[in-house]
Amino acid sequence: MLSSCGLLCEGCYAFGKDCPGCDRIEGKPSWADEIGIGTCELYQCARDRGITSCGSCAALPCRQFVELRDPSLGMESHLANVNKRVGTLRAASEAATLAVSIRTRDSFCVVGYALDTSHDRSRAEIPGFWERFFESGGPEKLSHVADEGARRGTYGVCTGFDCSSGRFSYVIGVEAKREVDVPENMVKVTVPAALYAVAEVPLDVPVIHRAWDYLLGVWMPAAGYSHAGSGSDGFEFYPEECGCEVWVPLK
Numbered sequence: 173m174l175s176s177c178g179l180l181c182e183g184c185y186a187f188g189k190d191c192p193g194c195d196r197i198e199g200k201p202s203w204a205d206e207i208g209i210g211t212c213e214l215y216q217c218a219r220d221r222g223i224t225s226c227g228s229c230a231a232l233p234c235r236q237f238v239e240l241r242d243p244s245l246g247m248e249s250h251l252a253n254v255n256k257r258v259g260t261l262r263a264a265s266e267a268a269t270l271a272v273s274i275r276t277r278d279s280f281c282v283v284g285y286a287l288d289t290s291h292d293r294s295r296a297e298i299p300g301f302w303e304r305f306f307e308s309g310g311p312e313k314l315s316h317v318a319d320e321g322a323r324r325g326t327y328g329v330c331t332g333f334d335c336s337s338g339r340f341s342y343v344i345g346v347e348a349k350r351e352v353d354v355p356e357n358m359v360k361v362t363v364p365a366a367l368y369a370v371a372e373v374p375l376d377v378p379v380i381h382r383a384w385d386y387l388l389g390v391w392m393p394a395a396g397y398s399h400a401g402s403g404s405d406g407f408e409f410y411p412e413e414c415g416c417e418v419w420v421p422l423k
Contacts, residue, residue: 178257227261284345
């Protein structure tokens, strides 16, 4: 039996003994009383929206979903549990649009080539910037500054956004050690530690654009988050095994 929040009732110590399942007890498991909420807020939210589970909600995983936490779990274990439940709910629901996971990321440095662009021009200019990067042997040049211990792949980092003009820099680069010597014509960007919403999509430019639009314009407002807006405006990661991950910092 799948609960509203994505937990399998059969895996709970109380199921079949003191509890017949969340639906039958109307979202009032024993642990809810223990933390002083009476009714599970995720169960109640789903019912208030007229749906049977969080899997039918476009905002999954929302702030409320992420912040309802087992106090016995550390943050890493908690987020792993959150993303496991999201996957279970998405698989069980036909309402899934773009799968979003919540991840933490420590601060890291990216060294690479910068393009000065703007919100209005970026979608026309950035694909050409990538083409020039490959044509000029960019991957080979970046291999000399890459941190060999980091995950292998290439970043596209949005940084330095100016709200008044819409201008920002887009940096194609690799993760590098903080003490690395930055070659001529390259820049170093420090991406701050943050909580991120992450969408994994195919390596297709229109699909990547739609992922940005969905995260910023649809999922984030519905999920109760806002853009962290400090240091980095988000980034794309292109792992060696192909595909693209769009990372947006949250607060």
